[in-house]
Amino acid sequence: MARWEPDAPGRLAQAALDLYGERGFEQTTVAEIAARAGLSERTFFRHFADKREVLFAGSMQELMVAAIADAPDGAAPIDAVAAAVDAAATLLQERREFARRRQSVIAANPGLQERELIKLSALAGAMAAALRQRGVSEPTASLSAEAGIAVFKVAFERWIDAANQRPFIDVARESLDQLKAVTAGR
């Protein structure tokens, strides 16, 4: 028989998202999250570096980096980036309700927004590294990656909006076309 209930990190993440949604992020103590997951406060901090990190455990970065690595040899940097955005869009499309709940918690708290931004920044750095791996030089690699993140952010905001039922991938592709138009001076 197992000594402990399985998947402690998952239970903690679930309890945290629920409580953050019910009472708000600041009104929730780590002790409460741990109690709901049947664990001690100390164990929470063994699985997550801090109270915010529990909302950012995903694996989108690996997915997008892989998409860049797998892009066809002849693809321009911006096209490899577009493939990565497509991959992320597809992943999120499957978890739309989870994404919406999580985003509404983040939108309500500046500290969580900070964490989200640094995650996106790390993602941009990883994408730039993946581009360099393909032989793209700086600053083209960083600018391409940053452009991809900008497109992702704008598209995500439009997609998550309740009134908008279009697939993420469509919104993302449209947003990229619009960025191209903007930087072309139109």
Place this chain on the structure above:
Amino acid sequence: MARWEPDAPGRLAQAALDLYGERGFEQTTVAEIAARAGLSERTFFRHFADKREVLFAGSMQELMVAAIADAPDGAAPIDAVAAAVDAAATLLQERREFARRRQSVIAANPGLQERELIKLSALAGAMAAALRQRGVSEPTASLSAEAGIAVFKVAFERWIDAANQRPFIDVARESLDQLKAVTAGR
């Protein structure tokens, strides 16, 4: 005679930058900063929302928003954004040593990087609003602003690098041209 020494926020900011540079951000307590400025810990928190905020008191946002508002009527969104980046570059050029010290402290601490990112994000939001004020519609306004921030970030990193003695404004203009090339598929 004045009841207190003048410019409490300025003294606190100076003491904080010095101490963060000497011992590192995490190894510095707010009590130490306040003591060096001849004030109480409580007073620190009356002037700055938290221990990080003391490094982010500048007025670059107003400057860049004004540059967008003042751009010629016929200017394309990306050109108004370019004018804003030029203005910021000129401001920072005059404070190069301060900017370098501050940046080396920020570079050493993820928490400070988070704060910097959310400041840049707020800046992007304000620039987008200034563009909308000029009649630019969404998502063009947001994408133009994000593109400007991406250029600013890349250019700043290259300019602050010790080996690089080129004026910020030159680096910034070159970076914008490179972003244009990237999104054009080159």
Place this chain on the structure above:
DNA sequence: ACGATCGATGTCAGTGACTGACATGAACGG
């Protein structure tokens, strides 16, 4: 001139995030 008010500061006690040190006990390899 003088009292009422204001505003920047100080003091103090409290909460909660996070950390380090040490203990526990089922599982697992040899």
Place this chain on the structure above:
DNA sequence: CCGTTCATGTCAGTCACTGACATCGATCGT
């Protein structure tokens, strides 16, 4: 069967941050 490992618990401590209340020159109205 025994020693090690590993996920967890317990406990004490530090420090960021907050609310409540006190202080006392400066300032304003009369």
